[in-house]
Amino acid sequence: MRVIVENDYQSMSRKAALLLASQVNLKPNSVLGLATGSTPEGMYQELVEMYHRGEIDFSEVVTFNLDEYYKLPPENEESYHYYMQENFFKHVNLHPENTNIPRGMVEKVETECWYYEEKIRRAGGIDLQVLGIGSNGHIGFNEPGDRLNVTTKLVELTEETIESNSRFFDSLDKVPRKAISVGMATILKARRIILLASGKNKAEAIKKTINGYVDTRIPSSLLQTHPETTLIIDEEAASLL
Numbered sequence: 369m370r371v372i373v374e375n376d377y378q379s380m381s382r383k384a385a386l387l388l389a390s391q392v393n394l395k396p397n398s399v400l401g402l403a404t405g406s407t408p409e410g411m412y413q414e415l416v417e418m419y420h421r422g423e424i425d426f427s428e429v430v431t432f433n434l435d436e437y438y439k440l441p442p443e444n445e446e447s448y449h450y451y452m453q454e455n456f457f458k459h460v461n462l463h464p465e466n467t468n469i470p471r472g473m474v475e476k477v478e479t480e481c482w483y484y485e486e487k488i489r490r491a492g493g494i495d496l497q498v499l500g501i502g503s504n505g506h507i508g509f510n511e512p513g514d515r516l517n518v519t520t521k522l523v524e525l526t527e528e529t530i531e532s533n534s535r536f537f538d539s540l541d542k543v544p545r546k547a548i549s550v551g552m553a554t555i556l557k558a559r560r561i562i563l564l565a566s567g568k569n570k571a572e573a574i575k576k577t578i579n580g581y582v583d584t585r586i587p588s589s590l591l592q593t594h595p596e597t598t599l600i601i602d603e604e605a606a607s608l609l
């Protein structure tokens with residue numbers, strides 16, 4: 369596991385964007401795994417600026433997002449569909465048919481999960497996976513527990529995550545209690561992984577990700593088993609290392 373410590377949020381975002389741009393410039397038809405949350409917003413902004421400067425072309429790129437809330441319509445401003453449109457997709461030349469996000473509104477959720485995995489497989493697997501991290505060490509929506517999902521599944525969110533994500537919703541009871549998330553093996557099969565973290569409230573999770581045992585109660589600790597994982601974190605997130 370490689371750890372890059374940047375001074376602040378902005379340089380973390382810039383570094384992440386540069387790594388992603390290198391991936392796409394080296395392999396224009398890259399398959400990217402994408403994350404949401406407040407952490408990667410700066411990276412998306414940097415990428416949009418690079419695109420406008422002609423430094424990166426997304427016309428052949430395929431993307432798969434990590435997760436989506438269950439039963440939250442895509443037009444809802446807190447859905448990850450909406451987030452991706454606003455923060456990234458609508459600003460660059462990705463073909464809409466090349467962007468994939470689990471569909472939280474489906475009736476047959478098991479079929480959706482199976483189909484999502486199949487689509488990743490048919491695309492040739494993920495070349496570069498971008499991750500954020502929850503303060504409890506979750507990645508995607510793989511929450512701490514005695515066991516973790518291997519593939520894409522409908523998951524129950526923990527109280528800690530619901531509480532933490534309530535900052536984006538009008539009230540706590542508006543936060544969906546379930547989500548569709550790709551599983552741990554789906555993440556660990558990516559050829560490269562970059563995990564971004566910023567701020568003091570991520571310091572404990574980052575310490576446990578790097579220094580601890582591999583433990584399903586800290587899902588991010590499983591990244592220790594992956595040969596090509598780079599953590600890009602700011603000084604605050606690195607403060608307990």
Ligand code: GLP
Nearest residue numbers: 404405406407500501502508509
């Ligand atoms: C959500 C997402 C995760 C993300 C996490 C951290 O729960 N499902 O993919 O990493 O939040 O979010 P933030 O970056 O806003 O701290």
